[in-house]
Amino acid sequence: GQQLNQSPQSMFIQEGEDVSMNCTSSSIFNTWLWYKQDPGEGPVLLIALYKAGELTSNGRLTAQFGITRKDSFLNISASIPSDVGIYFCAGQLNAGGTSYGKLTFGQGTILTVHP
Amino acid sequence: KAGVTQTPRYLIKTRGQQVTLSCSPISGHRSVSWYQQTPGQGLQFLFEYFSETQRNKGNFPGRFSGRQFSNSRSEMNVSTLELGDSALYLCASSWSGGGDTQYFGPGTRLTVL
Numbered sequence: 001g002q003q004l005n006q007s008p009q010s011m012f013i014q015e016g017e018d019v020s021m022n023c024t025s026s027s028i029f030n031t032w033l034w035y036k037q038d039p040g041e042g043p044v045l046l047i048a049l050y051k052a053g054e055l056t057s058n059g060r061l062t063a064q065f066g067i068t069r070k071d072s073f074l075n076i077s078a079s080i081p082s083d084v085g086i087y088f089c090a091g092q093l094n095a096g097g098t099s100y101g102k103l104t105f106g107q108g109t110i111l112t113v114h115p
Numbered sequence: 116k117a118g119v120t121q122t123p124r125y126l127i128k129t130r131g132q133q134v135t136l137s138c139s140p141i142s143g144h145r146s147v148s149w150y151q152q153t154p155g156q157g158l159q160f161l162f163e164y165f166s167e168t169q170r171n172k173g174n175f176p177g178r179f180s181g182r183q184f185s186n187s188r189s190e191m192n193v194s195t196l197e198l199g200d201s202a203l204y205l206c207a208s209s210w211s212g213g214g215d216t217q218y219f220g221p222g223t224r225l226t227v228l
Contacts, residue, residue: 003157031214042119042205042219043158050214088158094214100171101148101163101212108157 006089006106014114019076021087021109028069029091033103034061037086046087047074079113086110117142119208119220127226133194136223138206140187146212147189149181152203152222161204164189165212193225201227 004023013019023032031050035043047058049065049072056063062075072089090103120139128134140147149161160173164183181191187208193200203224207217 031216033216035219040203040222040224042121042207042221045216045218048216090158092214092217096213098171100165101146101209101217102160102171102173103148103150103158103207103217104160105158 004089004091004104004106006109008109009107010110010112012112012114013079015079015081017079019079019083019111020073021089022071022073023089023091023106024071025091025104026070028093029104030069030094031092032063032065032072033090033092034063034072034074035088035090037088037108043088076111079111081113081115084111084113119206119218121204121206121220121223123223124221125224125226127228128196129228130196130198132196133192134196134225135190135192136204136206136225138189138191138208138220140189140206140208141218144208144210144218145187146209147183147187148207148209148212148217149189149191150205150207151175152205153201158205161191163212170212196227198227201225 006023034046037043047063054065060077086108089106093099146165148163163171183189203222205222207219209217
């Protein structure tokens with residue numbers, strides 16, 4: 001099935017460093033979401049974006065909805081060990097029909113933080 | 116407010132059997148979506164239910180089915196299990212399914228032997 005192009009696939013960083021990851025799509029979305037997933041658990045929502053150009057922060061996390069509606073990025077500042085996990089972007093097209101309730105996901109970014 | 120709950124958390128079945136998974140959405144949420152997560156394919160959309168009606172369906176065989184009850188709780192069923200059905204099955208709920216935020220449950224880990 002269709003997936004968003006998420007990069008990088010993995011990152012190994014030192015505690016205190018900043019992190020940046022992004023997602024691109026060949027088609028537009030009306031909603032962009034960023035989730036974090038720990039092994040064996042469900043994704044936990046980090047940030048939701050509903051408007052092109054929107055820049056939203058949640059603590060040390062900042063995400064933006066691209067102007068073209070085909071991309072989004074997530075930044076994490078001053079990383080800490082508990083930031084370890086898999087980060088997913090997800091897009092939804094709000095056009096009824098075959099878009100109802102359907103999120104399209106990126107492949108995930110595996111983040112490792114060394115103390 | 117309680118989050119999305121899924122039962123059971125773990126299941127082991129053998130090929131050919133069938134399985135039913137349950138999902139209780141956040142109170143007030145009427146849309147429930149189901150996803151399959153595997154290492155090879157990532158997170159794939161299965162189907163979405165709203166007010167007891169399936170409004171959208173992903174590209175999965177007919178062995179995968181679901182339903183939603185009047186209290187918005189949802190179940191999904193997989194018949195004639197295959198080894199490739201081993202996966203983490205996730206459900207997510209939202210108010211309308213029309214672009215509002217989806218909140219995920221912890222998932223059900225299905226292993227098919």
